[in-house]
Amino acid sequence: MEIVLDLHVHSLASGHAYSTIAEIARAAADRGLQGVAITEHGPAMPGGPHGYYFGNLKAVPRELYGVRIFRGVEANLMDGDGKLDLAPRFMKHLDLVAAGFHVDCFPAGGSVAEHTRALVNAMAGGWVDIIVHPGNPQFRIDPVAVVQAAKEHRVALEINNSSLTGSRKGSLEVCPEIAQVAAEFGIMVSLGSDSHWAGTVGQLDAALELVLKAGIKPENILNTSLTKLEEFLAERQTRRPKGKKATAAYTKPQNSKL
Numbered sequence: 236m237e238i239v240l241d242l243h244v245h246s247l248a249s250g251h252a253y254s255t256i257a258e259i260a261r262a263a264a265d266r267g268l269q270g271v272a273i274t275e276h277g278p279a280m281p282g283g284p285h286g287y288y289f290g291n292l293k294a295v296p297r298e299l300y301g302v303r304i305f306r307g308v309e310a311n312l313m314d315g316d317g318k319l320d321l322a323p324r325f326m327k328h329l330d331l332v333a334a335g336f337h338v339d340c341f342p343a344g345g346s347v348a349e350h351t352r353a354l355v356n357a358m359a360g361g362w363v364d365i366i367v368h369p370g371n372p373q374f375r376i377d378p379v380a381v382v383q384a385a386k387e388h389r390v391a392l393e394i395n396n397s398s399l400t401g402s403r404k405g406s407l408e409v410c411p412e413i414a415q416v417a418a419e420f421g422i423m424v425s426l427g428s429d430s431h432w433a434g435t436v437g438q439l440d441a442a443l444e445l446v447l448k449a450g451i452k453p454e455n456i457l458n459t460s461l462t463k464l465e466e467f468l469a470e471r472q473t474r475r476p477k478g479k480k481a482t483a484a485y486t487k488p489q490n491s492k493l
């Protein structure tokens with residue numbers, strides 16, 4: 236089994252990351268990757284890009300240095316209803332919508348029930364393809380309820396490599412349980428480096444080790460094949476909401492100028 240994709244990478248545009256998309260692609264090519272998903276933080280993140288950034292990603296070539304560039308976002312979950320901080324008119328241009336909890340964006344001090352409700356609602360909303368770092372101990376969830384919703388809505392859950400190598404302290408205890416439940420239910424998982432610097436693109440070893448140890452089958456790991464990812468995303472596209480349901484999934488961030 237080979238890992239050919241990194242599905243969670245930040246460029247300069249995220250505001251606290253330090254490499255350009257071209258540098259990221261070059262680094263991915265050097266590591267032998269076939270594709271990367273550029274997933275900048277959503278507009279509610281302090282220093283995050285404006286919605287226009289996501290709307291104009293067509294300016295970036297589909298392929299750089301032989302590496303496929305997937306146009307994505309790491310949207311912020313904003314409330315218990317699972318609303319996102321990127322407007323549907325921008326999200327609709329993206330190949331991949333990831334979403335997760337972040338301090339400063341989601342109200343602090345929430346309960347397991349509240350966090351679980353936010354994730355389940357976000358997945359039911361139709362926009363979200365991947366839930367990122369669901370094992371963040373600052374936002375505890377009910378793994379079974381979240382995995383069941385992921386199965387129902389055909390959403391992938393991420394095992395985040397940086398959570399296992401220093402970020403989001405306490406993840407080492409939470410992530411194995413989530414991976415175990417994901418293995419039991421046979422849902423798709425996504426591995427992400429959460430790289431904020433080109434040198435760490437494709438660093439997925441800890442996440443890969445964890446998911447294999449949990450018993451997740453290689454065919455349920457999105458990063459193992461470009462075709463598998465494309466099929467997954469094509470199926471996800473058919474689930475994207477239209478009309479009122481599309482806009483109901485969005486709440487305007489307070490810092491937005493739109």
Ligand SMILES: [Zn+2]
Pocket residue numbers: 309335336337367368
């Ligand atoms: Zn994140």
Ligand SMILES: [Zn+2]
Pocket residue numbers: 243245309429
């Ligand atoms: Zn990230």
